[in-house]
Amino acid sequence: MYVTWDLMANAIVAGILLGGFYAAVAVGVTIAFGMLDIVNIAHPAVMMIGAFLAYLALNTFGIDPMITMVILAGVGLAIGPFLYRGYHALIEKRGDESLQGLAFFFGILFIVEIGLVMTFGVDYRALELSYLSKTFELGAVSIPARMLIPFVVAMIMCGLCYAYLFYTFTGRTILAVAQDVEAVRLIGADPQRSKSVAFSIAIATGLVAGVLLILIQPVEPSIGREFIGRAFAVCVLGGIASITGTVTAAMILGVAETLTASLIGPSWSPAISFGLLLLTLAFRPSGIFGR
Amino acid sequence: MASELRIEGLRAGYGGVQVLYDVDMHVRAGETVALLGTNGNGKSTVIKCVTGQLVPTAGRITAVIDGTEHDLVGLRAEEVVGLGIALVPEGRRLFPKLTVEENLHLGAFREAARPKLQQGLEFCFEVFPRLAERRKQLAGSMSGGEQQMLAIARALMTQPKMLIVDEPSVGLAPILVSKTIETIGELKKRLGLTVLMAEQNFQQAVRIADRGYVLVHGKIEMHAENAEELRNNQMVRKLYLGID
Structure with a gap:
């Protein structure tokens, strides 16, 4: 196979942009799982809700997703305390939260998924917006707007979480x-x-990450599952409770995936996240930025 | 500025086991009072009741802070701290994976302490220059003595009127015990604090105590109105403290 520098450069830039999106997905897991010990594997379900609400907002009310995500962040922060209270009363207060919590959130994940299937069907949905199909050329490297916007939003979001x-x-x-x-x-x-x-912030980031996802690619209700493994891999690789670690690890994963996709083949790229997870656990269990 | 503490008829225990039997104590404004006794006599239980970590079964605990009276029974631990009563807990209870500086910042969480964060930091670094050297180091990676300094400093960051210290000597080398006790005495003088200190190291505690109580099997067996009386009470020393 013939590999050019242009191809490599494109793959790396695409990987960093993709990594930015992964950071948006994982930051909520880092906060809920890394800092609060809440095994929220329903985080991707929150994302899917965000994604479909963005779809609904654009196609029914004509609201631009950039506005939807700000509204959803606010909604997440507002309803988060009630969700946490529910989780606390049902699971956390009784102790043994790791196992019961896992089952609880697994249930939530399925309920949300089925709910979305019943409401929106199983077809892929995408946002049709002219500005998403633009591409910026930077020398030989092309930067599509549908990747650049999520990257920028993700970095702002992670920055805000870090500052807070x-x-x-x-x-x-x-x-x-x-x-x-x-x-x-x-x-x-x-x-x-x-x-x-903290839980509210995690929910808000999940909703925003969902909007980012539907900017990047078409979504269907069960697609969120693909991100469970990646999000937890990023969280562990970054060093469980570290925001900077999460962002760095997300970039590493993004670049590793796009390089694998360009050099070996796209079907191998999902294996990368679990491969990285295993290597991290074997050689540096505390993660890159683990304290 | 008067801050004092009154404990009347305090009874408390864990589950069915009663630990304290009608404990009466008071700490007057600006005093350092030592609560003495060996392990398992109920010192920490008294401290837990005062600081909102344990709800007593009977009795009253009243704190007067800046002239306002507060009933401490039924308050949660964070509410007690909010009144200006800081605890240096046994075992120090630092946040091991946060740096020295982050631990100190956290100390200033209380509404009244937030505007004084910078002053507080400067004060703590002046009293404990060692902490200034180690400000970027993780609290959990420091020595026991340094951790004890940090625990005291973190309590000071809450800008307390009253300082409650539970077993500051536990796990420290004798030279550090002596230094820690001296520091508490100094801080009390400089900040005009009211101090209640639970301690089993009798000889160290009486160096800075104005008065003392000896707790034996959950009852106040002896109350000394001044340090001299405490020091000279052979009966207490022999029978209850096991020293000559």
Whole structure:
């Protein structure tokens, strides 16, 4: 097979852009799973809700997805506390949350999926917007708008999460609550509130990531499952509770996948995320940025 | 500025096991009071009741902070801290995977402490220069003595009026115990704090204590009105503290 520099450059740029989107998907998992120990494998279901709401908003009300995602972020933050309260009452309060939580969220995933199938059918849906089909040429490298926009939005979103977690008082308690719940009380903070805020942020990022997904590619209700493995792989590779780690790991995964797709064949690229996951667990279990 | 603590008829326990029997204590404004006793006599249980970590079965706990009276029974731990009563817990309870600086920032979570974050940091770094050197280091990777400093510093970051210290000597080398106790004494003077300290190291604790209580099997067996009385009470020393 003949490989040119142009092909390589294109694959790497495409990988970084794709990685940006993966970061948007994984940041919610990093917060919920990495920081709160909530095994939210229903995160992709939240994404699918976001994706179909963006579809509905554009085709029924004519609302541009860029506006929809801002609204959905707000909605996620607003309903997140109620969802967390439900999860806390049903699962967390009783202890043994890892196993029961897993089953609980697996159930949620299926219920959401079936609900979407019943509402929208099993066909692929896509957003038809003229600005998405534009392509920017940078020398030999072409950058499609449908990849660039999600990348930019994802970076802004991860940046906001990082700033909130490290530079606000409540944000910092989220970093602390995973380590010692009682000690959080001793600095005068309510750990339940910290968890509730964090969970809400995770939900909001999931909804936005869903909108980004439908900008990138057509979606059908069960497509979200493809991202469970990737999101958790990115989360572990990055170092469980690290935002910078998540972004870096997402880029690595994105580049690895596009390189594999261009050099070996697209059918191999999903194997990459699990391969990376296994290698991380074998050689650096704490992840790239793990503390 | 008067901040004091009154404990009346306190009873508490865990499940069916009663630990405290009608404990009466008070800490007057600006005093350092030592709550003495060996392991398993209920010192930590008293501390837990005061700091909202355990709900007593009977009795009253009242704190006067800046002239306002607060009933502490039934408050949650974070609400007690919110009043200006900081705890340096036994075992330090730091956030091991956060840096020294991040731990200190977290200390300033309380509404009243937030605007004083910078001042607080400067003060802590002045009192504990070691923490300034290690500000970027993970709390969990420091030595026991350094962690104890950080635990005290984090409590100070909440801008407390009253400091409650539970077993500061546990797990520390004798020289560090002595230093820790001295630091608590110094801080109390500089900040005008009211201090309640539970401690089993009798000789160290009486160095800075104005008064003391000896807790034996959940009852106050002895109450000394001054440090001298505490130091000279041979009965307490022999029978309850096991030292000559």
